[in-house]
Amino acid sequence: MEDLKLLGEFYFSQLLNKPIRDADGHRVGRLLDMAIRWDSVSPHVTGIRYTKGAHDLIPIKLVDSWDHNGMRLNTLFNPKLTCPIHEDETFIGKWLLDKQIIDLEGSRIVRVNDISLSWVAREGHNYIVLVAVDIGVRGLFRRLGAEFLLSRLDNKFVGCQFIKPLENRTSALQLTREKEQLRQLHPADIADLIEDMDYKQRAAFLDSLDSQQAIDALTEMELDVQVEVITQMDEERASDILEEMPPDEAADILSELSSEKSEELLSLMESDDAEDVRELMQYEEDTAGSLMTTEFIGLPIWLTAEQAINELRRLAPEAETIYYLYVVDEQETLEGVLSLRELIIASPETTLKDLMHTKVVKISPYDDHEKVADTIHKYGLLAVPVVDDQDHILGIITVDDVLELLMPDRPRVEIYSTLIARRRQAKGGHSE
Known part of the structure; x- marks a missing residue:
C-alpha cells in the first residue's frame, strides 16, 4: 500500500462557480457543488455537480x-460518463456552507463560512477529502x-471529526459517530x-439524543x-421523559402548560409517577411544597446498619x-436522621434507632x-425534610434548588461552587 500523499489544499469557495473543462479544454459547465460521502476513514468527495436542475x-x-x-478533466466529456x-x-455546499453546526x-x-479540502493521492488514485470547516x-x-484585508488574522477551523451538522444528511456510520x-x-x-438553537433545530437535535441524554x-x-422543548416533542416521548425526571422538575414544567396539555401528559405516565407529580403540583409557587422532591431515602427505624446499606x-x-438518610416508622412518621458517613462507619449490627439524631430540623410544605x-442557611444543611402536621415526611428540599432560586441569573458553575463550599463547611451528623 502506498503512503498517503498530499497534492494540494484549497477552499470550497475558491472553486465554487469556476469553470470545468475537459481534456481538450472544452467548457463542460461550472462547479456548483460537490457530492460527499462519509466513510470509516474520512469524508471524501465522490462527484462534481456541474449543471443546474x-x-x-x-x-x-x-x-x-x-x-x-x-x-x-482527464478525458473528453460525455454525459454518459x-x-x-x-x-x-x-x-457539501448546500449541506454545510452558511449553516450552523455543533x-x-x-x-x-x-x-x-468556508470549507477546507485537501487533494490527496493513495494507491494510485486521487481523492478530495473534507479536512475542516472555517468558522x-x-x-x-x-x-x-477580500481575504487580504484580514491576512494577519488567524483562520478558525473545526476539524471534520468534531463537527455535527444540525441537518442530518450523512451516512448511518457518521450519525453513529456523532x-x-x-x-x-x-x-x-x-x-x-x-x-442556542431555533425551534426547528431543537426538534431535529432532540431526535438525535437518547432518552437519558434528553433527560439529563x-x-x-x-x-x-x-x-418549549417538552411542547415540541410528541406526547409519548414527552411523557416518557417527564416520567424519568425528578418529580419536582416535572411538576414545574407541567404547571406551565395548559391544564388540558398537562393532564394529557400525566395520563400517559405511569400511575405512581403521575401521582407524585400531581401531589407536587397542588402547592402554590412560592411555597416549600413547590420546591421539594419526593425522591429521598426513607429507611425503617428497625433496620440494622448492614441491612440499611443493602x-x-x-x-x-x-x-x-x-x-442524609431519614428514619421513619410504619406510618412514614419522621423519627430521625443520620448521615451516610455515620451509617458506613457504624457496626453492622447497630440499629438505625441507635444511630439516628432525633432532633431534626424540618419545615412545612x-x-x-x-x-x-x-x-x-442557618443550620448549614445540604437538604431539609418537608413534613405535614403529623410529621409524615412528604419530601425534601436540596440546597442546590435553593441556590438556584436565590441566584437565578448566576452561571451554574458559580452556583455549584457555592454548593461545594457549603458541603465543606457542613459539620456533624445532620450537616454532613
Whole structure:
C-alpha cells in the first residue's frame, strides 16, 4: 500500500462557480457543488455537480487537476460518463456552507463560512477529502474576495471529526459517530447548545439524543426552555421523559402548560409517577411544597446498619441525594436522621434507632421560600425534610434548588461552587 500523499489544499469557495473543462479544454459547465460521502476513514468527495436542475455528477475519478481558474478533466466529456448522487451522499455546499453546526470539541454552535479540502493521492488514485470547516471572519472575507484585508488574522477551523451538522444528511456510520461524541458532552453543555438553537433545530437535535441524554440535558435548562422543548416533542416521548425526571422538575414544567396539555401528559405516565407529580403540583409557587422532591431515602427505624446499606444500594439510584438518610416508622412518621458517613462507619449490627439524631430540623410544605432559605442557611444543611402536621415526611428540599432560586441569573458553575463550599463547611451528623 502506498503512503498517503498530499497534492494540494484549497477552499470550497475558491472553486465554487469556476469553470470545468475537459481534456481538450472544452467548457463542460461550472462547479456548483460537490457530492460527499462519509466513510470509516474520512469524508471524501465522490462527484462534481456541474449543471443546474440535474443530480448527475462528474465522478471524481475523471478530475485531473484544479487551479484558481477551475477544474480540468482527464478525458473528453460525455454525459454518459456522469452518475447520479447516491443515498449515502450529500452536497457539501448546500449541506454545510452558511449553516450552523455543533462544534463538538468546543461544545458550541458555530456558523460555517468556508470549507477546507485537501487533494490527496493513495494507491494510485486521487481523492478530495473534507479536512475542516472555517468558522472565522477570515473565511467569510475570503468568499467576498477580500481575504487580504484580514491576512494577519488567524483562520478558525473545526476539524471534520468534531463537527455535527444540525441537518442530518450523512451516512448511518457518521450519525453513529456523532452520537458517540455527544455522549461525551456534559449535560450542561448539551443544554447550552439546545438553548442556542431555533425551534426547528431543537426538534431535529432532540431526535438525535437518547432518552437519558434528553433527560439529563433538560434538567440543566431554564424553565421556559424546558417548557418549549417538552411542547415540541410528541406526547409519548414527552411523557416518557417527564416520567424519568425528578418529580419536582416535572411538576414545574407541567404547571406551565395548559391544564388540558398537562393532564394529557400525566395520563400517559405511569400511575405512581403521575401521582407524585400531581401531589407536587397542588402547592402554590412560592411555597416549600413547590420546591421539594419526593425522591429521598426513607429507611425503617428497625433496620440494622448492614441491612440499611443493602437497602441503600437498591434505593440510591432513584434518590435526589443520599447525604442524609431519614428514619421513619410504619406510618412514614419522621423519627430521625443520620448521615451516610455515620451509617458506613457504624457496626453492622447497630440499629438505625441507635444511630439516628432525633432532633431534626424540618419545615412545612406551606412555608415560604424565604423560610426555606433561612433554615438551610442557618443550620448549614445540604437538604431539609418537608413534613405535614403529623410529621409524615412528604419530601425534601436540596440546597442546590435553593441556590438556584436565590441566584437565578448566576452561571451554574458559580452556583455549584457555592454548593461545594457549603458541603465543606457542613459539620456533624445532620450537616454532613
